[in-house]
Amino acid sequence: MACDPKEAALALHRFGFGPRASSILVIAADPRGALLAELERPNAGQIVNADLPSSGAANRAVFEFNAERSAGKKREERRREAATQTAMQNAGGEGMTAAKPDAPAAAASQPEAIPLPRQLFRNEARARFDAAINAEIGLVERLVWFWSNHFCVNANATVMAGGYEREAIRPHVLGHFADMLLAAESHPAMLLYLDNAQSIGPDSVAGVNRDKGLNENLAREILELHTLGVRTVYSQADVTNFAKVLTGWTILPTVSNPDHGGEFSFLGRAHEPGPQTVIGNDYREGGVEQGRAVLADLAHHPATARHVTTKLARHFIADDPPPALVDQLARRFLDTEGDLKEVVAALIAAPEAWASEQAKIKRPNEWIAAVLRATGEPGEIPRILQAGNLLGEPLWRPPAPKGFSDDNAAWLDGLGQRLEIANAFAHREGLGHEPEAVMDTAIGPLASAETRRTIARAESRPQALTLLLMAPEFQRR
Amino acid sequence: MPSRNLVPTRRELLRGSGALFAWALVPGKPRADGRDPRFLTIILRGAVDGLAVVAPVGDPDWPKLRGDKGLASEGPAPALPLDGFFALNPAMPHLHRLYQARQATIVHAVATPYRERSHFDGQDVLESGLTKPGAIDTGWLNRALAMLAPGERVKAQNRQAFAVGPIAPLVVRGPAPVLAWSPPRLPPVGDETTMRLLDLYNHTDPALARALEERIGLAAIAGPGAMTGNADMDRPPVQIGGIEQVRKYFAEAAGAAAKFLAREDGPRVGALALDGWDTHVNEGAVKGRLANLLGALDGAIAEIETNMGGAWRETVVVLVTEFGRTARINGNDGTDHGTATVAILAGGALEGGRVVADWPGLRDTDLYEHRDLRATTDLRSVLKGLLNDHLRLDEEALATAVFPDSRSTPPMPGLLV
Numbered sequence: 001m002a003c004d005p006k007e008a009a010l011a012l013h014r015f016g017f018g019p020r021a022s023s024i025l026v027i028a029a030d031p032r033g034a035l036l037a038e039l040e041r042p043n044a045g046q047i048v049n050a051d052l053p054s055s056g057a058a059n060r061a062v063f064e065f066n067a068e069r070s071a072g073k074k075r076e077e078r079r080r081e082a083a084t085q086t087a088m089q090n091a092g093g094e095g096m097t098a099a100k101p102d103a104p105a106a107a108a109s110q111p112e113a114i115p116l117p118r119q120l121f122r123n124e125a126r127a128r129f130d131a132a133i134n135a136e137i138g139l140v141e142r143l144v145w146f147w148s149n150h151f152c153v154n155a156n157a158t159v160m161a162g163g164y165e166r167e168a169i170r171p172h173v174l175g176h177f178a179d180m181l182l183a184a185e186s187h188p189a190m191l192l193y194l195d196n197a198q199s200i201g202p203d204s205v206a207g208v209n210r211d212k213g214l215n216e217n218l219a220r221e222i223l224e225l226h227t228l229g230v231r232t233v234y235s236q237a238d239v240t241n242f243a244k245v246l247t248g249w250t251i252l253p254t255v256s257n258p259d260h261g262g263e264f265s266f267l268g269r270a271h272e273p274g275p276q277t278v279i280g281n282d283y284r285e286g287g288v289e290q291g292r293a294v295l296a297d298l299a300h301h302p303a304t305a306r307h308v309t310t311k312l313a314r315h316f317i318a319d320d321p322p323p324a325l326v327d328q329l330a331r332r333f334l335d336t337e338g339d340l341k342e343v344v345a346a347l348i349a350a351p352e353a354w355a356s357e358q359a360k361i362k363r364p365n366e367w368i369a370a371v372l373r374a375t376g377e378p379g380e381i382p383r384i385l386q387a388g389n390l391l392g393e394p395l396w397r398p399p400a401p402k403g404f405s406d407d408n409a410a411w412l413d414g415l416g417q418r419l420e421i422a423n424a425f426a427h428r429e430g431l432g433h434e435p436e437a438v439m440d441t442a443i444g445p446l447a448s449a450e451t452r453r454t455i456a457r458a459e460s461r462p463q464a465l466t467l468l469l470m471a472p473e474f475q476r477r
Numbered sequence: 478m479p480s481r482n483l484v485p486t487r488r489e490l491l492r493g494s495g496a497l498f499a500w501a502l503v504p505g506k507p508r509a510d511g512r513d514p515r516f517l518t519i520i521l522r523g524a525v526d527g528l529a530v531v532a533p534v535g536d537p538d539w540p541k542l543r544g545d546k547g548l549a550s551e552g553p554a555p556a557l558p559l560d561g562f563f564a565l566n567p568a569m570p571h572l573h574r575l576y577q578a579r580q581a582t583i584v585h586a587v588a589t590p591y592r593e594r595s596h597f598d599g600q601d602v603l604e605s606g607l608t609k610p611g612a613i614d615t616g617w618l619n620r621a622l623a624m625l626a627p628g629e630r631v632k633a634q635n636r637q638a639f640a641v642g643p644i645a646p647l648v649v650r651g652p653a654p655v656l657a658w659s660p661p662r663l664p665p666v667g668d669e670t671t672m673r674l675l676d677l678y679n680h681t682d683p684a685l686a687r688a689l690e691e692r693i694g695l696a697a698i699a700g701p702g703a704m705t706g707n708a709d710m711d712r713p714p715v716q717i718g719g720i721e722q723v724r725k726y727f728a729e730a731a732g733a734a735a736k737f738l739a740r741e742d743g744p745r746v747g748a749l750a751l752d753g754w755d756t757h758v759n760e761g762a763v764k765g766r767l768a769n770l771l772g773a774l775d776g777a778i779a780e781i782e783t784n785m786g787g788a789w790r791e792t793v794v795v796l797v798t799e800f801g802r803t804a805r806i807n808g809n810d811g812t813d814h815g816t817a818t819v820a821i822l823a824g825g826a827l828e829g830g831r832v833v834a835d836w837p838g839l840r841d842t843d844l845y846e847h848r849d850l851r852a853t854t855d856l857r858s859v860l861k862g863l864l865n866d867h868l869r870l871d872e873e874a875l876a877t878a879v880f881p882d883s884r885s886t887p888p889m890p891g892l893l894v
Contacts, residue, residue, distance in 0.1 A: 276781065419674065472682035
């Protein structure tokens with residue numbers, strides 16, 4: 001195979017997280033082969049890190065942390081009340097000094113420990129960015145980010161967002177869509193985020209006794225966002241029936257389950273009894289199996305195949321992906337019963353995937369990862385997270401269950417902010433890097449004559465690095 | 478946001494550099510002459526147009542070169558008179574006041590030994606103190622500090638070099654320990670950077686060009702007042718096109734350096750870099766971008782004077798740039814990379830109120846390669862003169878370790894009181 005540095009650079013930007021030092025050279029002999037090889041790596045997509053707790057363990061640890069903090073505050077209040085009372089009994093106003101109002105202030109001025117929930121979040125974020133930064137190309141990590149956004153949860157609603165991605169998304173990015181669908185919809189983080197944990201069948205034991213009822217949120221979003229797609233083949237009746245099917249999919253309460261609190265549980269007494277019809281199929285009563293059967297059928301529905309492959313092509317190739325490409329991917333999806341590795345392999349093999357125009361603007365966090373890879377800087381996680389926040393892509397905090405947008409228009413507005421972040425980064429790190437060397441690493445054969453000239457004529461190294469990180473060849477993929 | 482004290486405690490200072498302790502242990506003798514000199518170097522990256530800072534208004538060839546784009550003694554924005562021949566940009570009233578108080582000196586037609594026109598290489602030569610660019614990792618200011626004999630002029634406890642900014646400029650890096658302090662405000666995106674990026678987008682990527690133009694438009698509508706109002710809010714202010722942000726950064730960075738240097742137990746030698754001087758397009762020397770930048774620089778000088786307090790009379794600030802710019806205006810109402818320029822000296826320790834220049838003239842044949850102000854003074858002689866008189870570095874050290882191969886360029890005498 002002919003050596004093709006330009007295609008190698010495209011492969012790194014379009015399907016990975018951008019080049020690291022010499023990575024264009026490393027894969028230039030066979031860029032497409034290198035992408036496919038990344039799919040075959042043992043443990044591809046998995047994060048091996050014993051320090052990261054399971055989402056259930058994180059949930060329990062934070063529960064304890066909150067309980068202790070709350071108790072600590074109450075104890076402090078009690079102590080103060082007692083001290084005030086003693087003082088008043090002793091000598092009227094004068095005795096007030098016994099309360100020592102400056103004592104707690106002195107304690108607070110010591111360097112404050114990072115609260116557990118934030119530390120857990122940072123550890124998860126660090127592991128995620130490390131995986132992106134250290135990948136040879138990063139295709140599998142890009143798939144993780146894509147599917148995690150497709151099946152998004154929100155870290156504002158749960159401390160389990162990082163664990164969710166490791167437990168529900170990563171194991172299946174190169175597996176079958178049906179397995180990822182089941183793992184995501186039955187994960188406590190999702191059940192909390194989309195309110196299913198509190199959805200109760202109206203005719204279930206719990207529903208009748210407590211006069212509580214159905215919450216359709218999860219069922220609707222599965223049909224609308226995760227599988228078939230909005231305005232496709234389902235009706236309101238399908239949503240309601242599916243919501244009934246999913247009743248009882250909930251979480252063990254932590255307060256009464258010190259060892260398993262926060263883990264998935266099927267609660268039969270909240271499950272709506274009886275058969276249900278969803279999208280023309282009848283599902284007999286079977287407890288948790290009823291929901292699994294509906295999900296399995298949804299996973300293999302032609303509308304699902306079209307919906308998810310359209311999104312995949314939009315993410316990697318273009319806002320309006322070529323219809324022939326989507327047709328081909330959807331067919332591959334159905335032919336392989338939703339084998340996601342096969343679908344991605346088909347994408348890599350498609351000529352439409354290799355247009356020389358870089359049609360997509362990198363999403364903010366993709367760009368941040370690319371900056372770190374191009375410069376070899378590990379980055380500090382608080383700064384990385386802050387940059388994502390400023391650029392409108394706060395990690396694991398999408399604005400809605402639909403996830404972050406994959407349209408260029410959504411990210412163009414943030415261009416000025418990217419310039420500020422690039423400028424700040426360049427002034428912090430810029431003197432240690434020769435801009436032209438970083439340019440060869442980062443965009444190499446993609447660099448236009450105009451970009452090369454602009455970098456060469458910059459007034460200082462920090463300015464040169466800023467301009468490079470903002471160059472179209474680096475902003476786009 | 479809690480208000481933040483710009484000057485850290487001594488404990489915080491110490492925490493900044495472990496290497497500091499090695500110097501703190503050098504036994505010090507009492508200072509010989511009872512003076513305690515402060516020396517601050519400001520690197521102006523991007524090549525400052527020296528003729529726009531201090532113009533030879535008395536040279537009959539001057540109006541022919543720049544016309545109404547150049548400084549003039551008459552007109553709506555008359556230049557501030559210095560010595561009858563030279564006049565200062567009207568955007569720099571503070572520097573003018575210091576000049577009149579004999580606390581500022583201008584050296585004109587000055588340049589480093591570098592005669593090419595690449596910013597990166599020019600900056601390397603300027604900051605390294607070597608005659609050629611290349612792989613260099615120490616700067617002349619740091620080596621000067623390392624050469625100081627124990628007990629002389631600078632007390633042992635003050636023997637660390639000090640740098641302001643997210644990264645220490647090359648001039649201050651080297652064997653002597655460097656204490657770096659970064660202002661909470663990062664350098665704002667300068668107009669120069671934004672315009673270059675917009676130019677690149679205009680040539681290569683219309684969609685990105687449109688998006689960036691809209692951002693600039695929004696910033697212009699918000700105006701400087703609105704930006705100031707935003708500054709304390711959680712949301713970061715729009716910085717593009719904001720000279721106010723540049724003013725604040727310049728004043729804050731330079732002012733903080735002065736506060737550190739003024740302290741009894743603080744460092745005595747410091748450096749910082751202020752970027753944004755590469756004015757190829759719409760330079761605006763009299764009224765416009767360069768005038769605004771010079772105004773910001775003037776504000777920074779004033780801030781240094783204020784924050785130095787009583788130490789100002791023992792202070793020398795030197796402002797230098799990698800090279801000058803073309804004598805003539807180019808086709809875009811800007812100037813291109815040139816050769817000689819000005820060096821600005823300010824501080825109470827100076828024998829000031831002078832323009833030091835062996836004026837080369839401005840006729841076509843006077844110009845270097847028919848285009849640039851010719852260099853008649855080697856910048857190294859100025860810097861060596863300051864280091865010799867102010868920090869008492871001996872000539873041998875200056876000619877070998879600090880500015881290698883500079884024996885034929887002796888220290889300029891008489892710059893200090």
